[in-house]
Amino acid sequence: MTNSWTDIKNTDLVVIMGGNAAEAHPCGFKWVTEAKANRGAKLIVVDPRFTRSAAVADFYAPIRPGSDIAFLMGVINWCMQNDKVQWDYTKAFTNAAYLVKEGFAYQDGLFTGYDEAKRDYNKDTWEYEIGPDGYAVVDETLQNPRCVWNLLKQHVATYTPEMVERICGTPKDKFLKVCEMIGECSSPTKTMTSMYALGWTQHSKGAQNIRGMAMLQLILGNIGVRGGGMNALRGHSNIQGLTDLGLMSNLIPGYLNIPTEKEADLATYMSTRAFKPLRPNQMSYWQNYRKFFVSFMKSMYGSAATAQNDWGYNYLPKLDVASYDVLRAFELMKQGKMNLYFCQGFNPLQAFPNKAKLAEALGKLKLLVIMDPLQTETARFWEDHGIYNKADPASIKTEVIQLPTTCFAEDEGSLVNSGRWLQWHWPGGSPPGEARTDVAIMSGIHLRLKDLYRKEGGAFPDPILNLNWAYKNPEEPSPEELAKEMNGSVLTDVFDPNDATKKVLEAGKQVSGFGQLRDDGSTACGCWIFSGCFTEAGNMMARRDNSDPDNTGAFLKWSFAWPANRRILYNRASCDLDGKPWDPSRKLIEWDGAKWSGYDVPDIAPTAKPRDVGPFIMNPEGVSRLFVRKMMRDGPFPVHYEPFESPVANVIAPKIVGNPVARVFQDDWKSFAATASPDFPYAATTYRLTEHFHYWTKNNHVNAVLQPQQFVELSEELARDKGIEKGGWVRVWSTRGEILAKAVVTKRIKPMNIDGKIVHVVGIPIHWGFVGAARKGFTANVLSPFVGDANIETPEFKAFLVNVEASTGPVA
């Protein structure tokens, strides 16, 4: 989230698209009901299904799964055509005025530089025109045809309301109504918030879905303001924290990168991370990258990280591919190239696509270690559960070790919520049986490995032997110790460069924030963005003061929000060019002539003059990007691509199947249904229900009572065509497998008219499996395709093809 849960109460318009907040985030959804009740805010839901969010919405518009970009580009087009743009904001705070290099072009769904064989772009032209002064060239009049604004205008011109209707199936009048409601928020005194989740991420173009809305929010002037923002609703209570700490295989904590094998030494690694400002006076905060990186290395390797050994740079693994994401991991397993897999709090046999492939891959492992508080399908993949999990245990050689762990309610630590708040929590109960904390288990493994390396040596023992492990109890470091390590501390005294007698930082003290981090080895910090969470003043995450002066929703004294306890990112953008709030009634911070101050921690240097320094301090431009340069693999502007399995051909680029740069493993191509396949005519989408949490709560009796049995949802029309009865059994199958489920026949799903073709949607909730208290069911991922987003490899769970028929149900 750029903003926070509590800030949603400040909005005038909530757009839930690519998510189902009421269903999947019911507790956070209270802030939507607050905005509605107290501000008269409106709620729009755009979704293939009339969801529980839609049940309390002011306006609902249907959309075909996987067509969000067309819809969003359509809204941007409409706003541009109808002057629903917050011009001052767009001109000053986005790169609308920046000129793009000659040579950059877009045609037939592709940008300049596409290489079909590599399924990748040469992105050289996706860049600004750089002037002789070394800065990007801008045309503040927006007249130059090469400026981002005009390129964008040209890019979105395709997405007329008629085209949106053809692609998305959203009736034109409904689409226009949504546009009008959104357009109102181009006023500086009206804001809109975007709430989204897996409905946007789980697509082969998930990142671009989100960019589409981010661009819209920028031209409406809704980023950095109260009640605005791009608000990703995180699905697990601490998935934000996990992401912050390096969930991605190509990241280290704080969104720093794992080096690639091309970056042999630190100098090379840093050479592409200089982040020189692209406009005069800009902060380009990533210029501090080296400080964060070196402090991280000191935290990892302590005294073994020295200037001489590049702070232990060689201890870090070097990536030979873009990432070792989960899809790749299972592909490697299947090929027999990955032999040992640690599943920590993870149930991939359900959580990743194409169960048959996953099970085959797991069966080729030598060792599978499961660390989980619950019994999982993954841990039992080798067990025969009849139709729900056909397996031949005798033929599976994988050794499976289950290590029971504590659950969140049984241990102490912090959880990072969607709003980036690190909230400390205390155990509410004791762990059962032999369950141990994840920290204890990992420490135990680490110490034994270290011992083995010490005794037996190995190819490269240094990273293990030198890992800094200075904890009171090495077998189980305490949550406080780990939190303090994340926050960072001073290792050696630091003196004022101008006055050698003046000690700036004292060795042994916690740093107060990432501003104190240094690249000379005098500070250590495990995760720079968390810096400030556990300072000399104590555990900031454990703060529970819920005072909120003037009811802004900031709650600055409640827990700690990264970065620097800032509740709304880019909050400088809540003020106009002179530093006065766009909407005085929703003041966040303000320039008083000398400094920035207000209800939130300013997201700018406190004394940075408003007209000098742009609000998007992390970007070398100082402004936000409508044109994203080379930073995304599938284009600087979002393009509508069909899902890999689509009931229709791409209207705007009929030859392109799926996202043209998304990675597809060779064997998986043949597991995709053909576009408009008559054998698999229905558009399927998977999702969650409020009664369950992923695959956990089926282990819990009460949740199992509330949604006991697997079902799929389909329209009354499709049910009629297929002779399917409400509450009867159906068989749903894709090229990859089949499931049997009960039929919820509903008015909430309607057939859609897609460019003259009637497309039916089949909704598949995901919560059942072959272990747990609820009735046995099939894992929904039996059906879904093994392909991910082009940028971050999130699997395409939200749009694929199936067929459906009435069934007599499982044979007992």
Next chain:
Amino acid sequence: MVAIDPHARAAVPVPDDVEPGDAVRPGHPVQVKRYTVGARINHWITAISLVLLALSGMALFTPKLFFLTGLFGGGQWTRAIHPWIGVVLFVSFAILFIRFWRANLPAREDVDWVAHSADLLAGREEKMPEVGKYNAGQKGVFWAMSGLIIVLIGSGIVMWDQYFYDLTTIPQKRWAILVHAVAAVCIICVWIIHVYAAIWVKGTIGAMTRGEVTGGWAWRHHRKWLRELVRKPDPGARGPAE
């Protein structure tokens, strides 16, 4: 025990109101066999059931009588046992019905009897017509009991939630309760009449205890029946009305 009249033996069919086991035993006084052992047991099972049902039913009918649940081991037991007693009553009465229905068929003299019922109550029994085994009043009791028991068992099943909850709707159950209550009041009134008649008409109770009444009792109250018994033919024969 023998039937006396040799003249009538051949052709006369057994009248409807002569039941198996009915017989006259000459003597002083004459004894008339009115109810067999089976009939008496049957009657008393029915009677006890009815009394228990009335007590348990009344306990649930009005809070004033809720204390009666104490007789049955408390409210829960009362609630649980009442319908089962109802079943016993129903079955028992059904057997009784099979025994007695024929004798309770209306006869010509019933009209006359009803017309003179005020005389009966006033003690002017000599003005009453001669009647068979049952007079019209007794027949009324019999048929009222029969009808009300059908109504009670029917409505009772609708109310018997433990086993039959799903078979009917709540509005139907409400009607059933009301009907059950009204029918219960009626059957209790009928029962009062029945019992009172037995008490008032001396010599009656013996019919259901010993199975016998005196000839005088029969002469006084059921003279026609007595006459029929006296000329009773072959007990195996049955009339054409069969």
Next chain:
Amino acid sequence: MFPPIPNPSLAPEAAKPTFGEKDILRRSASEVTPPAQRLTEVAKLIDVSKCIGCKACQAACLEWNNLTEEIGFNHGVYDNPMDLTPNTFTLMRFTEWENPETENLEWLIRKDGCMHCEDPGCLKACPSPGAIVQYSNGIVDFQHENCIGCGYCIKGCPFNIPRISKVDHTAYKCTLCSDRVAVGQGPACQKACPTQAIVFGTKDEMKGWAEGRIKDLKSRGYENAGLYDPPGVGGTHVMYVLQHADQPSLYAGLPDNPRISPIVETWKGVTKYVGLAVMGFAAAAGFLHYVVAGPNKVAPEDEENAEKLVDGTGAPPPAPPAGQPEGRV
């Protein structure tokens, strides 16, 4: 936001119930003297327009009341279980309705459960003294030790709420968390509700809060938005804010104009009195008759006549009409 109810104090005196026996307004099958001072009436307000159907209330109800519901089946709808049960005191009922005026689909999600009527039909119907009580704050509560499991409460209830347990044969329904309310807390469902679709307070506060909600709904085009506090049962201590208060039955059959069934009123009213009177009259009439007319005894001449008849020695002949063949009328 409706001000949240603070968490309870840990002090021992805070655990002392604030109401009890002395505050009983009505007691089933009993006469009680109403308390001189009535407690402030409480109410739970369920704002259907804010409800997202998450079933947190249902889960909280199971948890707080320590109930174990069976794991059922899917029946083609989101309702689970399909109906209230002795363990499910509250149930989300989902209705898909196409509004003919706007042509919009509306998914109406109503939390069903005891309404805590001011004039409770269950209490009226209950034959067992003290099995159902109504506290003067409006809570209608079942006292299981007095319940005989007859199910009359089910017939008395205009909302079809109580359910009889097959295990202990007593009736169960929402208690409005009388145990929580007694120590200054709101009901568990209210506590769990993430969107404040359920709020709890005094009845007056709830009516006031509802007014604001109705105004908001009207501003969003729900012209018939209103409060469901049905006068037919004297008002209720669980009230709904409905988008279409003119058509309560849209909401999974919420009664449009609930009242205690006239049949139940007849049964518990006139039938009881008339019935007792009739039975009493019958008994009394018999007694009087016996006293006045005396017993009907068999006279010695009757015996003689019988003997004569049996002997064939000249008993009086049958009275006319004689000579007619025997037979039925």
